[in-house]
Amino acid sequence: MSDFEHVFDAPPPGAAADWTISQNWRAYTEVEHDTWDTLYERQMKILPGRASDAFMNGLKALDLNTGGIPDFAVLNPKLKALTGWTVECVPGLVPDDVFFDHLANRRFVSGQFIRKPDQLDYLQEPDIFHDVFGHVPMLTDPDFADYMQAYGKGGQRAASLGMLPQLARLYWYTVEFGLMESAKGLRIYGAGIVSSATESVFALEDASPNRIGFELERVMRTLYRIDDFQQVYFVIPSIEALKDVTLKDFGPVYDALKGQPDIAVDVVLPDDRVITRGTQSYAARGGRF
Ligand code: HBI
Ligand code: FE
Numbered sequence: 001m002s003d004f005e006h007v008f009d010a011p012p013p014g015a016a017a018d019w020t021i022s023q024n025w026r027a028y029t030e031v032e033h034d035t036w037d038t039l040y041e042r043q044m045k046i047l048p049g050r051a052s053d054a055f056m057n058g059l060k061a062l063d064l065n066t067g068g069i070p071d072f073a074v075l076n077p078k079l080k081a082l083t084g085w086t087v088e089c090v091p092g093l094v095p096d097d098v099f100f101d102h103l104a105n106r107r108f109v110s111g112q113f114i115r116k117p118d119q120l121d122y123l124q125e126p127d128i129f130h131d132v133f134g135h136v137p138m139l140t141d142p143d144f145a146d147y148m149q150a151y152g153k154g155g156q157r158a159a160s161l162g163m164l165p166q167l168a169r170l171y172w173y174t175v176e177f178g179l180m181e182s183a184k185g186l187r188i189y190g191a192g193i194v195s196s197a198t199e200s201v202f203a204l205e206d207a208s209p210n211r212i213g214f215e216l217e218r219v220m221r222t223l224y225r226i227d228d229f230q231q232v233y234f235v236i237p238s239i240e241a242l243k244d245v246t247l248k249d250f251g252p253v254y255d256a257l258k259g260q261p262d263i264a265v266d267v268v269l270p271d272d273r274v275i276t277r278g279t280q281s282y283a284a285r286g287g288r289f
Contacts, residue, residue: 007034008084010065010108011125012091014089015091016102018098018102019090019091019098019173020089020090020109021089021090021111021112022089023071023072023073023089023112025069025071025072025073028068028069028114031117032069032114033067033068033069034068034117035114035116035117035120035129036068036069036070036114036128037067037068038120038127039120039129039133039155039195040064040065040116040129040133042120042197042276043133043194043197043200044065046197046200047188047194047200048237049184049209050188050200050201050204051066051187051188051189051194051200051254052180052182052187052188052189053182054137054138054140054141054144054189054239055137055138055188055189055194056137057137057140057141057154058137058138058139058140058141059133059137059240060073060076061137061140062078062079062136062137062140063078064132064133064136064137065091065223069114069128070132072086072087072088072089072099073141074134074247075087075132075136079139079140081160082140082145083106083139083140083141083142083145084106084145085106085107085108085136085139085145086106086107086108087107087108087109087110087131087132087136088102088108088109088110089109089110089111089112090109090110090111090112091111091112092111092113092125093125094109096155096159096164096168096265097156097159098256099152099155100151100152100153100155100156100159101152101156102150102155102236103148103149103151103152103153103154104149104155105149105155106145106148106149108131108135108136108139108148109131110126110128110131110132110135110136110196111126111127111128111131112128113126113127113128114120114127114128114129115127115129121197121198122196124226124227129190129195130192130195131189131191133194133195134191134192134194134195135175135191138189138191140147141280143238143239143240143242143243144189144239144242144243146243146247147174147239147243147246148175150243150246151167151171151175151246152171152268154167155167155252157250158250158254160271161254163250163254163257164215165220166220166221166254166257168252169219169220169221169222169223169224170216170219170220172224172235173214173222173224173232173233173234174190174214174219174234174242175190175191176190176191176192176193176243177190177192177203177224177230177233177234178214178233178234178235179193179203179204179211179233179234179235180235180237180238180239181235181236181237181238186204186235186275187204188200188203188204188213189239190203190268198229199229199230202229203229203233206229207276207278207279208231208278209229209230209231209233209276209278210232210233210266210268210272210274210276210277210278211232211233211234211235211274211275211276212229212232212233212234212235212268212272212273212274212277213234213235213237213267213272213273213274213276214234214235214237214241214242214245215234215237215272215273216245216253217253217256217257217260218234218263218269218272219234220253220257221257221261221262221263222234222262222263222265223262223263223264223265224265225265230265231265231266232265232266232278235275266278
Protein backbone atom coordinates (compact mmCIF):
# COMPACT_ATOMS: atom_id res chain seq x y z
CA MET A 1 0.00 0.00 0.00
CA SER A 2 1.59 3.28 -1.06
CA ASP A 3 1.68 6.24 1.28
CA PHE A 4 -0.98 7.80 -0.93
CA GLU A 5 -4.48 7.52 0.53
CA HIS A 6 -6.13 6.82 -2.82
CA VAL A 7 -4.06 4.03 -4.41
CA PHE A 8 -5.53 0.55 -4.68
CA ASP A 9 -4.29 -2.75 -6.05
CA ALA A 10 -7.64 -3.66 -7.63
CA PRO A 11 -10.84 -1.79 -8.36
CA PRO A 12 -12.17 -0.99 -4.87
CA PRO A 13 -15.73 -2.00 -3.93
CA GLY A 14 -18.19 -0.02 -6.03
CA ALA A 15 -15.77 0.62 -8.89
CA ALA A 16 -16.37 -0.86 -12.33
CA ALA A 17 -13.85 -3.13 -14.03
CA ASP A 18 -12.39 -0.02 -15.71
CA TRP A 19 -12.03 1.55 -12.24
CA THR A 20 -14.68 4.19 -12.85
CA ILE A 21 -17.07 5.16 -10.07
CA SER A 22 -20.06 7.43 -9.97
CA GLN A 23 -19.20 11.06 -9.12
CA ASN A 24 -22.09 11.08 -6.64
CA TRP A 25 -22.19 14.85 -6.99
CA ARG A 26 -25.02 15.22 -4.46
CA ALA A 27 -22.77 13.85 -1.73
CA TYR A 28 -20.30 16.76 -1.87
CA THR A 29 -20.55 18.94 1.22
CA GLU A 30 -20.77 22.73 1.46
CA VAL A 31 -17.16 22.77 2.67
CA GLU A 32 -16.04 20.78 -0.40
CA HIS A 33 -17.93 23.09 -2.77
CA ASP A 34 -16.46 26.12 -0.98
CA THR A 35 -12.96 24.63 -1.39
CA TRP A 36 -13.49 24.44 -5.16
CA ASP A 37 -14.67 28.09 -5.23
CA THR A 38 -11.71 29.24 -3.08
CA LEU A 39 -9.19 27.47 -5.33
CA TYR A 40 -10.91 28.67 -8.51
CA GLU A 41 -11.01 32.31 -7.40
CA ARG A 42 -7.36 32.19 -6.29
CA GLN A 43 -6.23 30.82 -9.64
CA MET A 44 -8.26 33.34 -11.59
CA LYS A 45 -6.36 36.17 -9.86
CA ILE A 46 -3.08 34.67 -11.10
CA LEU A 47 -3.70 33.01 -14.49
CA PRO A 48 -4.76 35.86 -16.80
CA GLY A 49 -1.53 36.75 -18.63
CA ARG A 50 0.14 33.52 -17.49
CA ALA A 51 -2.05 30.64 -18.77
CA SER A 52 -2.21 29.88 -22.49
CA ASP A 53 -5.15 31.07 -24.58
CA ALA A 54 -6.11 27.41 -25.14
CA PHE A 55 -6.47 26.93 -21.38
CA MET A 56 -8.37 30.19 -20.76
CA ASN A 57 -10.69 29.57 -23.72
CA GLY A 58 -11.37 26.03 -22.47
CA LEU A 59 -12.15 27.28 -18.98
CA LYS A 60 -14.66 29.75 -20.43
CA ALA A 61 -16.23 27.19 -22.79
CA LEU A 62 -16.82 24.70 -19.96
CA ASP A 63 -18.04 27.26 -17.46
CA LEU A 64 -16.43 25.62 -14.40
CA ASN A 65 -17.34 28.58 -12.25
CA THR A 66 -21.04 28.03 -11.75
CA GLY A 67 -20.41 27.70 -8.01
CA GLY A 68 -18.97 24.62 -6.37
CA ILE A 69 -17.55 21.39 -7.74
CA PRO A 70 -18.68 20.86 -11.38
CA ASP A 71 -21.31 18.18 -11.91
CA PHE A 72 -19.96 15.83 -14.62
CA ALA A 73 -23.54 15.27 -15.84
CA VAL A 74 -23.54 18.98 -16.79
CA LEU A 75 -19.88 19.22 -17.86
CA ASN A 76 -19.64 16.15 -20.10
CA PRO A 77 -22.20 17.08 -22.76
CA LYS A 78 -20.35 20.39 -23.29
CA LEU A 79 -16.92 18.72 -23.46
CA LYS A 80 -18.12 15.86 -25.65
CA ALA A 81 -19.68 18.27 -28.13
CA LEU A 82 -16.35 20.11 -28.46
CA THR A 83 -13.78 17.30 -28.87
CA GLY A 84 -15.46 13.98 -28.03
CA TRP A 85 -13.85 13.75 -24.59
CA THR A 86 -15.64 12.99 -21.33
CA VAL A 87 -14.43 13.04 -17.74
CA GLU A 88 -14.94 9.91 -15.64
CA CYS A 89 -14.51 9.66 -11.88
CA VAL A 90 -12.04 7.17 -10.42
CA PRO A 91 -11.17 6.55 -6.77
CA GLY A 92 -7.56 7.78 -7.24
CA LEU A 93 -4.42 6.86 -9.22
CA VAL A 94 -5.21 3.92 -11.48
CA PRO A 95 -2.73 1.43 -12.98
CA ASP A 96 -0.95 2.74 -16.10
CA ASP A 97 -2.68 0.31 -18.47
CA VAL A 98 -6.12 1.36 -17.19
CA PHE A 99 -5.10 5.02 -17.49
CA PHE A 100 -3.87 4.59 -21.05
CA ASP A 101 -6.98 2.70 -22.13
CA HIS A 102 -9.20 5.53 -20.92
CA LEU A 103 -7.09 8.17 -22.70
CA ALA A 104 -7.03 6.09 -25.90
CA ASN A 105 -10.85 6.24 -25.81
CA ARG A 106 -11.07 9.98 -25.06
CA ARG A 107 -12.03 9.46 -21.44
CA PHE A 108 -10.09 11.59 -18.91
CA VAL A 109 -10.07 10.06 -15.44
CA SER A 110 -10.48 12.40 -12.51
CA GLY A 111 -10.22 11.92 -8.77
CA GLN A 112 -13.60 12.22 -7.05
CA PHE A 113 -12.24 13.72 -3.82
CA ILE A 114 -11.24 17.32 -3.24
CA ARG A 115 -8.42 18.42 -0.94
CA LYS A 116 -9.16 19.53 2.62
CA PRO A 117 -9.28 23.26 3.44
CA ASP A 118 -5.91 22.91 5.20
CA GLN A 119 -4.31 21.38 2.08
CA LEU A 120 -4.97 24.26 -0.31
CA ASP A 121 -1.33 24.76 -1.23
CA TYR A 122 -0.02 21.31 -1.90
CA LEU A 123 -1.06 17.74 -2.16
CA GLN A 124 0.74 14.87 -3.78
CA GLU A 125 -2.29 13.07 -5.18
CA PRO A 126 -4.38 14.48 -8.01
CA ASP A 127 -7.72 15.62 -6.56
CA ILE A 128 -10.73 16.78 -8.61
CA PHE A 129 -9.44 20.36 -8.68
CA HIS A 130 -6.08 19.30 -10.13
CA ASP A 131 -7.78 17.00 -12.65
CA VAL A 132 -10.83 19.01 -13.71
CA PHE A 133 -9.56 22.60 -13.34
CA GLY A 134 -5.99 21.67 -14.32
CA HIS A 135 -6.39 19.13 -17.11
CA VAL A 136 -9.88 19.33 -18.60
CA PRO A 137 -9.92 22.85 -20.14
CA MET A 138 -7.01 21.88 -22.43
CA LEU A 139 -9.11 18.95 -23.74
CA THR A 140 -11.35 21.49 -25.49
CA ASP A 141 -8.44 22.32 -27.83
CA PRO A 142 -8.69 19.98 -30.85
CA ASP A 143 -4.92 19.56 -31.22
CA PHE A 144 -4.43 18.86 -27.51
CA ALA A 145 -7.43 16.50 -27.55
CA ASP A 146 -5.71 14.56 -30.35
CA TYR A 147 -2.38 14.62 -28.48
CA MET A 148 -3.90 13.14 -25.34
CA GLN A 149 -5.58 10.34 -27.26
CA ALA A 150 -2.33 9.63 -29.15
CA TYR A 151 -0.55 9.59 -25.78
CA GLY A 152 -3.00 6.96 -24.51
CA LYS A 153 -2.47 4.79 -27.57
CA GLY A 154 1.30 5.28 -27.29
CA GLY A 155 1.17 4.29 -23.64
CA GLN A 156 -0.33 0.90 -24.39
CA ARG A 157 2.50 0.24 -26.89
CA ALA A 158 5.24 1.67 -24.65
CA ALA A 159 4.18 -0.68 -21.86
CA SER A 160 4.78 -3.68 -24.13
CA LEU A 161 8.21 -2.28 -25.14
CA GLY A 162 9.32 -1.53 -21.56
CA MET A 163 9.46 2.20 -22.30
CA LEU A 164 6.92 3.39 -19.73
CA PRO A 165 9.39 5.51 -17.72
CA GLN A 166 10.29 7.44 -20.87
CA LEU A 167 6.64 7.93 -21.79
CA ALA A 168 5.78 9.03 -18.25
CA ARG A 169 8.45 11.75 -18.59
CA LEU A 170 6.81 12.96 -21.80
CA TYR A 171 3.49 13.23 -19.91
CA TRP A 172 5.17 14.94 -16.98
CA TYR A 173 6.98 17.61 -19.00
CA THR A 174 4.02 18.39 -21.27
CA VAL A 175 0.59 17.51 -19.87
CA GLU A 176 1.60 18.22 -16.26
CA PHE A 177 4.36 20.86 -16.42
CA GLY A 178 4.47 22.13 -20.00
CA LEU A 179 5.06 25.73 -21.10
CA MET A 180 4.48 27.07 -24.59
CA GLU A 181 5.68 30.01 -26.62
CA SER A 182 3.13 32.61 -27.70
CA ALA A 183 3.17 36.05 -29.37
CA LYS A 184 2.81 37.48 -25.87
CA GLY A 185 5.67 35.45 -24.34
CA LEU A 186 5.84 32.14 -22.45
CA ARG A 187 2.51 30.75 -21.32
CA ILE A 188 1.46 27.79 -19.12
CA TYR A 189 -0.53 24.82 -20.37
CA GLY A 190 0.58 22.08 -17.90
CA ALA A 191 -2.10 21.05 -15.39
CA GLY A 192 0.30 20.66 -12.49
CA ILE A 193 1.34 24.30 -12.90
CA VAL A 194 -1.99 25.87 -13.80
CA SER A 195 -3.73 24.32 -10.79
CA SER A 196 -1.03 25.58 -8.38
CA ALA A 197 -1.03 29.17 -7.11
CA THR A 198 2.66 29.15 -6.32
CA GLU A 199 4.01 27.26 -9.31
CA SER A 200 1.94 29.33 -11.78
CA VAL A 201 4.20 32.24 -10.83
CA PHE A 202 7.43 30.29 -10.27
CA ALA A 203 7.29 28.47 -13.63
CA LEU A 204 7.20 31.71 -15.65
CA GLU A 205 8.98 34.25 -13.48
CA ASP A 206 11.48 32.62 -11.12
CA ALA A 207 15.13 32.89 -12.16
CA SER A 208 16.17 29.48 -10.78
CA PRO A 209 14.75 26.88 -13.20
CA ASN A 210 16.04 26.16 -16.70
CA ARG A 211 13.55 26.65 -19.52
CA ILE A 212 14.53 24.60 -22.57
CA GLY A 213 12.99 24.14 -26.01
CA PHE A 214 11.00 20.88 -26.22
CA GLU A 215 12.80 18.03 -27.95
CA LEU A 216 11.24 14.56 -27.71
CA GLU A 217 14.31 12.42 -26.92
CA ARG A 218 15.70 15.03 -24.53
CA VAL A 219 12.43 15.06 -22.59
CA MET A 220 12.19 11.27 -22.57
CA ARG A 221 15.66 11.05 -20.98
CA THR A 222 15.08 13.72 -18.33
CA LEU A 223 14.32 12.71 -14.75
CA TYR A 224 11.69 14.60 -12.75
CA ARG A 225 10.81 15.27 -9.12
CA ILE A 226 7.29 14.86 -7.82
CA ASP A 227 7.69 16.69 -4.53
CA ASP A 228 8.91 20.17 -5.44
CA PHE A 229 8.78 22.81 -8.15
CA GLN A 230 10.37 21.66 -11.39
CA GLN A 231 14.02 22.55 -12.03
CA VAL A 232 13.49 22.41 -15.76
CA TYR A 233 10.48 23.36 -17.89
CA PHE A 234 10.25 22.32 -21.53
CA VAL A 235 8.72 24.80 -23.94
CA ILE A 236 6.74 23.84 -27.07
CA PRO A 237 6.33 26.23 -30.00
CA SER A 238 2.62 25.34 -30.28
CA ILE A 239 0.14 22.62 -29.34
CA GLU A 240 -0.03 21.62 -32.98
CA ALA A 241 3.75 21.05 -33.00
CA LEU A 242 3.40 18.85 -29.91
CA LYS A 243 0.59 16.86 -31.51
CA ASP A 244 2.65 16.36 -34.69
CA VAL A 245 5.52 14.94 -32.62
CA THR A 246 3.31 12.18 -31.22
CA LEU A 247 1.67 11.33 -34.50
CA LYS A 248 4.94 9.79 -35.69
CA ASP A 249 6.05 6.24 -34.86
CA PHE A 250 7.94 6.16 -31.54
CA GLY A 251 9.69 2.89 -32.45
CA PRO A 252 12.81 4.56 -33.89
CA VAL A 253 12.81 7.02 -30.97
CA TYR A 254 12.83 4.16 -28.47
CA ASP A 255 15.69 2.50 -30.41
CA ALA A 256 17.69 5.76 -30.33
CA LEU A 257 17.12 6.02 -26.55
CA LYS A 258 18.46 2.54 -25.78
CA GLY A 259 21.64 2.77 -23.76
CA GLN A 260 21.46 6.57 -23.46
CA PRO A 261 21.85 7.71 -19.82
CA ASP A 262 19.08 9.59 -18.01
CA ILE A 263 19.57 13.33 -17.58
CA ALA A 264 19.38 14.96 -14.14
CA VAL A 265 16.76 17.65 -13.48
CA ASP A 266 19.19 20.59 -13.26
CA VAL A 267 21.50 19.86 -16.20
CA VAL A 268 21.80 21.95 -19.40
CA LEU A 269 23.28 20.09 -22.38
CA PRO A 270 25.41 21.76 -25.08
CA ASP A 271 22.78 21.26 -27.79
CA ASP A 272 19.79 22.31 -25.66
CA ARG A 273 17.80 25.24 -27.09
CA VAL A 274 18.09 27.30 -23.88
CA ILE A 275 15.30 29.83 -23.47
CA THR A 276 16.29 30.88 -19.94
CA ARG A 277 19.22 29.41 -18.05
CA GLY A 278 18.54 28.83 -14.35
CA THR A 279 20.52 30.87 -11.86
CA GLN A 280 21.05 28.15 -9.31
CA SER A 281 20.90 24.40 -8.97
CA TYR A 282 18.20 22.60 -7.03
CA ALA A 283 20.54 22.03 -4.07
CA ALA A 284 21.61 25.69 -3.96
CA ARG A 285 17.95 26.67 -3.83
CA GLY A 286 17.61 24.66 -0.65
CA GLY A 287 15.24 22.05 -1.97
CA ARG A 288 11.49 22.33 -1.30
CA PHE A 289 9.69 25.58 -2.08
N1 HBI B 1 -4.14 7.64 -12.67
N2 HBI B 1 -6.11 8.64 -11.92
C1 HBI B 1 -4.89 8.75 -12.51
N3 HBI B 1 -4.46 9.95 -12.91
C2 HBI B 1 -3.25 10.10 -13.51
O1 HBI B 1 -2.86 11.21 -13.89
C3 HBI B 1 -2.43 8.96 -13.69
C4 HBI B 1 -2.91 7.71 -13.26
N4 HBI B 1 -2.15 6.62 -13.41
C5 HBI B 1 -0.83 6.66 -14.03
C6 HBI B 1 -0.41 8.03 -14.41
N5 HBI B 1 -1.19 9.08 -14.27
C7 HBI B 1 0.99 8.29 -14.94
O2 HBI B 1 1.86 7.24 -14.54
C8 HBI B 1 1.02 8.40 -16.45
O3 HBI B 1 2.27 8.91 -16.84
C9 HBI B 1 0.82 7.08 -17.06
FE1 FE C 1 -2.37 15.44 -13.52
